[in-house]
Amino acid sequence: MDRYDECALVQHVKRLNIDHERNRARERHHEIITKARQITSNSTSEPTSMAPAIFQIWKQGSKAEKTKSLQGKAAEEHRRRNRTKVIDANRDGLVTAEDANQFGIFNNTFASVISLSTEMRKCESIIDGSENEFTSSSSEVVDSGVNLLILTQVKEIQQKMLDASTPEESLRFLKMLRSLACRQEDLPIASMLAAETPKTLYTVLPQSKEHAHEVAWILSNLAAGTSEQTRLLLDTGAGEVLENLALEERNIAIAAIWGLANIAGDSATMRDKILNSKILRNVLDILQDILSKCPTSPDDEAQYHTDFLFNVRCQEKPSTFTSVVSLKEQLTTLAWFILNLCRGNPSPQLKAVLPTAYALVDMLDKLWQIKPAHSICVDAAWALSFLSRDPNALQFLIELNAMDISRAIIQATQQSDPLFQPIFQFFNNFSVGPSEVTIEMLNDDILDLLISCASSEIGWVSRDALWCLSNIAASDSDHVHALIDKCCHTVVTELINKGSLSDKQLNEALYILGNMIETGLPTDADIVAALVRENGFTLPS
Numbered sequence: 001m002d003r004y005d006e007c008a009l010v011q012h013v014k015r016l017n018i019d020h021e022r023n024r025a026r027e028r029h030h031e032i033i034t035k036a037r038q039i040t041s042n043s044t045s046e047p048t049s050m051a052p053a054i055f056q057i058w059k060q061g062s063k064a065e066k067t068k069s070l071q072g073k074a075a076e077e078h079r080r081r082n083r084t085k086v087i088d089a090n091r092d093g094l095v096t097a098e099d100a101n102q103f104g105i106f107n108n109t110f111a112s113v114i115s116l117s118t119e120m121r122k123c124e125s126i127i128d129g130s131e132n133e134f135t136s137s138s139s140e141v142v143d144s145g146v147n148l149l150i151l152t153q154v155k156e157i158q159q160k161m162l163d164a165s166t167p168e169e170s171l172r173f174l175k176m177l178r179s180l181a182c183r184q185e186d187l188p189i190a191s192m193l194a195a196e197t198p199k200t201l202y203t204v205l206p207q208s209k210e211h212a213h214e215v216a217w218i219l220s221n222l223a224a225g226t227s228e229q230t231r232l233l234l235d236t237g238a239g240e241v242l243e244n245l246a247l248e249e250r251n252i253a254i255a256a257i258w259g260l261a262n263i264a265g266d267s268a269t270m271r272d273k274i275l276n277s278k279i280l281r282n283v284l285d286i287l288q289d290i291l292s293k294c295p296t297s298p299d300d301e302a303q304y305h306t307d308f309l310f311n312v313r314c315q316e317k318p319s320t321f322t323s324v325v326s327l328k329e330q331l332t333t334l335a336w337f338i339l340n341l342c343r344g345n346p347s348p349q350l351k352a353v354l355p356t357a358y359a360l361v362d363m364l365d366k367l368w369q370i371k372p373a374h375s376i377c378v379d380a381a382w383a384l385s386f387l388s389r390d391p392n393a394l395q396f397l398i399e400l401n402a403m404d405i406s407r408a409i410i411q412a413t414q415q416s417d418p419l420f421q422p423i424f425q426f427f428n429n430f431s432v433g434p435s436e437v438t439i440e441m442l443n444d445d446i447l448d449l450l451i452s453c454a455s456s457e458i459g460w461v462s463r464d465a466l467w468c469l470s471n472i473a474a475s476d477s478d479h480v481h482a483l484i485d486k487c488c489h490t491v492v493t494e495l496i497n498k499g500s501l502s503d504k505q506l507n508e509a510l511y512i513l514g515n516m517i518e519t520g521l522p523t524d525a526d527i528v529a530a531l532v533r534e535n536g537f538t539l540p541s
Contacts (some may be wrong), residue, residue, distance in 0.1 A: 040281040145190035154188070154537045162200065167207040174204060174214045181221040188223040195224065198222065198236040205241070215251045216245045220259030223266075230266045239263060246279045250286065254325050257283060258333045259413055268348075275341055275352040285336050287359045290327055292367045328372060335363065335379035342386040357393070360384045361400045368409050374419065381409075381422035388429035392512035394437045403430070403440050411445060415453070415461050424453070428464055431471035438475050442482045451491050454509075459502065466492075466508035473515035478522030489516060489528045493535060509541065514539040 154177065161173035177197065180188055192237060201215045220236050223230055242263070245256035260279065264271040274280065325333075336355045341348060363380045367373040384402065387393050397403070410423045427450070430441055441447070450472075453465035472479050483489065490510050495501060500507060515540075516528045532539060 003531060054389050104531065104533060116487065117226060121405070124474045125214045146194045147188065147191050150180070150188045150191040151195055154192055154197060157346075158195060158197065158200045161204060167211070170204050170207060171211060173215070174201075174218075178202075178214050178218050185269060187224065189222055189229050192218075192222060193229060198233060198238050202237070207388070209252065212245060212248060213255055216242065216252055216259065218449065220255055220262065222438070223259045223262040228265055230263060234263065234267070234270070243274070243277060243279060247282055250330075250506055251325055252288070253282065254330050254333050255342070257337050261333070261337035261340045264337070265344070268346060269388060271341055271344055271348060273387045275348060280341070280355070280372075283334055283337055284355065284359050286330070287363070290331060291359075291362050291366055313337035328376070331363070331376045332379075333375065334359075335376045335383070339379045339383040339386075342383040347386075350387075350392055353387065353481070354396065356383065357387055357397060357400055357402070360387070361397075361405060363400045365401075365405050366407075368419070377409075381406075381426070383421055385422040385425045386428065391433050391437075394430055394433045398437065398440055402426075407443070407449075408444055410449065415456060415458055421460075424461070428468045428471075431468040432525050435475045435479070435533050438472060438479065441472060442479065446484060447486050447488075451486055451488055454497060459505075460492075463502070464517065466505055466512060470508050470511040470515055473512050475521060477521045480516050480524050482521070483512075483516060483523050484527060489513060489531055493531055496537065497535065510537060510539050513537065 036432075059161075100383035156177050157173050157180075161177070165172060169502045177192075181192060201218060204211050205215045206212075219233070219242055220430070222233050223238065223242075226231075238259075242256045242259045246253050246260055257279070260270075260274055264274055286492065339359065342353055348424065360380045360383050364377055364384070368377045384397075384406075388397060406423050406426050410420065410427070412418045413423065427441065427446065431438055441450075448464050450469055451459050454469060456462045456465065469483070469492075473483055474487075489512075492512050496506065496509050513528055513532055517525045517532070519525075520528065
């Protein structure tokens with residue numbers, strides 16, 4: 001047998017093994033679907049007999065699948081990270097188990113707990129020929145990402161919700177849909193859009209305030225998908241529904257505002273529409289109400305600040321809901337919302353977004369020292385950084401005391417802290433402003449910070465600090481003299497001679513020296529020029 005025949009035989013055997021494995025996977029795939037349908041059928045006809053099994057499933061799953069509500073932790077390079085709110089599976093798992101027992105619905109939460117869904121997807125990956133990762137292209141999961149098992153399940157729940165004889169009964173099914181929409185992994189957005197869930201939600205929306213809250217929550221999570229999914233969601237009228245809900249009472253508004261934040265981060269058109277509506281004014285009023293109650297005395301105990309953030313009673317009037325959103329969650333949502341209004345391509349009009357500056361500065365001033373509010377401050381700092389990119393906003397931000405507050409924050413923040421980068425970029429944005437603005441940066445603390453950061457071992461920190469110093473050196477002779485007094489030229493020379501700078505860092509370092517020579521008074525310029533000649537530097541033209 002020659003080598004070609006031997007290779008062909010090996011490939012043939014491999015193909016037989018693969019075909020055999022696929023056939024077994026197809027059989028198991030069919031068994032899983034049959035089993036899931038049988039459970040659903042049994043639970044509908046004999047709900048009482050299903051109670052022990054369902055509650056046992058919930059009991060097994062509650063420990064392994066316990067999750068917490070995700071907070072928006074936005075940064076410039078990952079706009080939509082952690083954009084989906086998820087439920088506490090331990091709490092809502094029990095609620096769903098009770099619902100399933102009473103109404104005969106087998107929820108996908110339990111399917112995943114007993115590994116039916118996971119095993120089915122593994123079979124699908126084998127059938128499709130991909131053994132190393134799960135795919136969505138089998139007979140039960142179509143190319144669009146729609147899982148037919150979940151799709152069937154969603155449609156059944158929706159039909160039972162529409163057929164419910166009382167608002168209380170329909171609310172139970174609505175909560176089941178919300179539970180599905182809050183899965184922490186593998187969100188069924190495509191499946192729920194295919195099931196026309198948004199249109200079904202609009203039907204039950206008017207039944208009660210709590211219906212409105214659940215609808216807002218579900219729509220908000222459906223708005224956390226891809227750009228195409230968000231477009232499909234908006235085509236159903238979800239944007240207008242969320243806009244109206246955002247003007248309702250506090251708990252409903254907060255749930256809707258999260259969804260609008262997701263949409264604004266994905267669509268500049270929707271962002272601008274929101275900016276020109278009453279929603280922003282409502283958001284700023286809510287923020288003012290919350291921050292006005294925030295303790296500001298430095299003598300207050302840290303626990304008091306924490307209790308404030310998790311206090312659920314600081315509202316204008318008592319809520320009728322059994323579940324009330326904490327102030328921390330409210331602030332998280334509002335900060336994420338404002339952040340997504342302040343950025344995007346193209347940038348928003350300054351006139352429309354500038355009113356958020358008051359709230360952002362106030363938020364940072366009152367919350368940055370409160371540890372549980374750290375992620376809130378990160379979002380607020382990024383929003384402020386985006387605002388400061390417009391030179392026309394700089395003087396206004398100075399008048400709001402944003403510079404002093406940012407200086408206090410950055411002096412107490414480690415370079416590795418997520419809060420450091422947006423505050424540092426805030427200072428960088430000021431460095432490109434006119435001299436009457438950048439004069440604010442001649443404060444000893446800021447110059448010391450920038451010169452120190454120029455030597456940072458963190459690449460982007462050193463690069464941005466050098467860039468900022470080169471802008472200051474290009475401002476006027478007073479700025480150059482302040483840099484001379486701080487021995488900036490000496491520090492930069494030592495950095496260059498050290499030989500550890502990247503090309504971009506080296507370029508900025510040489511620009512600092514060149515700008516100091518070009519902009520400074522003759523006496524200052526001569527000092528720097530002599531240092532350049534002595535070290536044989538070639539300055540950029």
